[in-house]
Amino acid sequence: MDDDPWRTTEEVADWFRTEASTVRYWRHAGIGPRGVKIGRRVLYRDSEVKRWEREREAAESGAA
Structure with a gap:
């Protein structure tokens, strides 16, 4: 079992x-979690989504 699964844009x-269009916009604008294009899909590692989430939380709290 993969301990760092991939997530789709929809997930x-x-x-x-x-x-999903918002997540695509974030990626296009370079402000969202980093995704990897695999075939025709963009996938996001679970750890990358969590990293981005923590980064956003820190920025909102003024700790960044």
Whole structure:
């Protein structure tokens, strides 16, 4: 079992309770979690999504 699974754009959107189009915009603008294009899909490592989430939390709290 993979301890750092891949997530689809839709799964990342669900994680943050937003639309897939928002996650695609974040990626295009360079402000979202780093994704990897595999075939026709962009996938995100679970650890990368969590890293980005922690970074955003720190920025919001002024700790960054």
